[in-house]
Amino acid sequence: DTAVSQTPKYLVTQMGNDKSIKCEQNLGHDTMYWYKQDSKKFLKIMFSYNNKELIINETVPNRFSPKSPDKAHLNLHINSLELGDSAVYFCASTKTGTGPTEQYFGPGTRLTVT
């Protein structure tokens, strides 16, 4: 199936730990994103990344870092996890070009920090 996939689907961990979330897309897209959806369901962009440029939302703590081994993968690494990091994290991708750049979302990773 062509899609954006994420692993794991659920992640429960303790404060202070370091964790990673993986994202893969097989849509042939050139740009990938990470979004955070908090308990109030507000969806907020964290990063935009293609093979040339990383754009970071200025509000994202530097404990969060995206890592891209290739164009089809964009992983999210989080250091020193805090309670406030608990949220659903969505990966998305798009193919840039003329016209609207429609983004397609992965299924999400629900992170719970205890």
Place this chain on the structure above:
Amino acid sequence: QKEVEQNSGPLSVPEGAIASLNCTYSDRGSQSFFWYRQYSGKSPELIMSIYSNGDKEDGRFTAQLNKASQYVSLLIRDSQPSDSATYLCAANNAGNMLTFGGGTRLMVKP
């Protein structure tokens, strides 16, 4: 700060009626706008995109854009109970990053 505003709802409509969802945005530099549907516990699903003033129709859905008024809307004709979900409006910004509104919860009652 670039913002996208939506009424949180819930918007309740009877089955078969037209549901009208509205959105305003603050960044005049935004060129493209998107409507996503999100069921509880699921990921956002793209319904429509629009970047020209006027209407764009796709099946039961019509997106409307008025750049002068910085206003985007989504009409759902012949609403079905399966349309009950949260509808997210988004505007693109620099780097093709999307700014989302808080979403409007739609309830279609049989």
